[in-house]
Amino acid sequence: MNRLQDKVVIITGAANGIGLQAAKTFAGEGAQVVIADFDEEKGEQREQELLAEGLTCTFVQVNVADRGSVDAMVDSVLSGYGKVDILINNAGITRDGMLSKLAPEHFQQVIDVNLTGVFHCTQAVLPAMTAQGKGKIVNTSSVTGTYGNIGQTNYAAAKAGIIGMTKTWAKELARKGINVNAVAPGFTETGMVADVPDKVIDKMKAQVPMGRLGRPEDIANAYLFLSSNEADYVNGHVLHVDGGIMM
Ligand code: CAA
Ligand code: NAI
Numbered sequence: 708m709n710r711l712q713d714k715v716v717i718i719t720g721a722a723n724g725i726g727l728q729a730a731k732t733f734a735g736e737g738a739q740v741v742i743a744d745f746d747e748e749k750g751e752q753r754e755q756e757l758l759a760e761g762l763t764c765t766f767v768q769v770n771v772a773d774r775g776s777v778d779a780m781v782d783s784v785l786s787g788y789g790k791v792d793i794l795i796n797n798a799g800i801t802r803d804g805m806l807s808k809l810a811p812e813h814f815q816q817v818i819d820v821n822l823t824g825v826f827h828c829t830q831a832v833l834p835a836m837t838a839q840g841k842g843k844i845v846n847t848s849s850v851t852g853t854y855g856n857i858g859q860t861n862y863a864a865a866k867a868g869i870i871g872m873t874k875t876w877a878k879e880l881a882r883k884g885i886n887v888n889a890v891a892p893g894f895t896e897t898g899m900v901a902d903v904p905d906k907v908i909d910k911m912k913a914q915v916p917m918g919r920l921g922r923p924e925d926i927a928n929a930y931l932f933l934s935s936n937e938a939d940y941v942n943g944h945v946l947h948v949d950g951g952i953m954m
Pocket of ligand 1: 801803804805808848849850851856857858859862892893894895899900902903904906907910
């Protein structure tokens with residue numbers, strides 16, 4: 708029995724990395740997946756790849772930092788599918804730098820995409836989910852949002868802010884039948900960590916009791932659980948998927 712049969716799922720940032728794996732995992736469970744990503748070329752390519760594997764998906768281009776773009780994406784999903792059951796707020800960027808050198812525009816860019824983008828997408832799906840009386844929202848925080856990380860002032864602020872929004876929305880939206888939770892991944896093998904210096908990766912790995920970085924499927928499986936009926940009584944939770952890096 709598929710766990711997400713006929714559910715309509717928007718996954719932001721699904722053209723790459725964790726979001727792409729989530730698109731495959733969710734579609735494999737019977738969901739109709741919307742790959743909502745800024746990267747048009749990769750998004751279209753991923754749509755074709757998943758369709759060729761017999762999975763149901765559509766690519767819709769969006770910039771989560773731009774409210775007009777987000778509203779247009781959600782409108783197009785509603786006119787195509789008539790509903791939105793699940794929103795995975797996964798899109799994110801880094802612009803790392805030590806505080807002493809961090810450019811103000813890099814601070815702002817990360818806040819705009821990683822924090823304000825989550826606000827835009829969630830507010831945009833809210834009328835549809837409220838009308839349905841049921842919905843699941845999963846936000847993507849990070850080990851950086853709970854414990855901090857050298858070189859990530861901007862990113863840590865956004866990812867900690869996501870936890871605050873998750874708990875606030877879990878309280879506000881429960882009465883509307885909407886569950887809101889977050890996943891906080893540890894360092895995970897995607898393009899996002901590709902530019903991190905090896906010496907930093909080695910330090911991180913040494914702190915993980917499981918001795919390895921996360922894999923996209925580790926995080927996608929957490930998204931799946933929090934999106935499924937099995938998590939109907941889980942609300943306002945931050946699920947750490949980090950091999951136990953910090954306890
Ligand atoms: N953890 C531990 N030590 C770190 C560190 C980190 N995250 N980042 C830098 N350091 C250390 C360096 O190893 C270096 O130590 P030594 O002086 O002993 O060699 C020292 O801090 C200074 O670093 P740099 O010489 O690299 O300084 P820089 O100004 O040239 O560059 C930087 C600064 C851009 C922050 C660079 O160090 C860097 O990219 N660090 C990695 C930042 C990082 O961890 N980003 C995570 C990206 S993945 C992600 O964001 C996903 C997620 O949710 C975790
Ligand atoms: P990635 O870089 O592989 O993929 C991110 C995707 O987001 C890309 O497809 C990109 O085009 C898209 N995107 C970027 N800006 C966008 C925008 N404005 N609008 C729409 N889409 C946009 O990154 P990864 O690793 O898959 O990250 C996914 C999420 O997981 C992010 O929120 C990230 O912060 C978080 N995370 C990642 C960790 C890691 O170590 N890889 C650890 C903890 C959290």
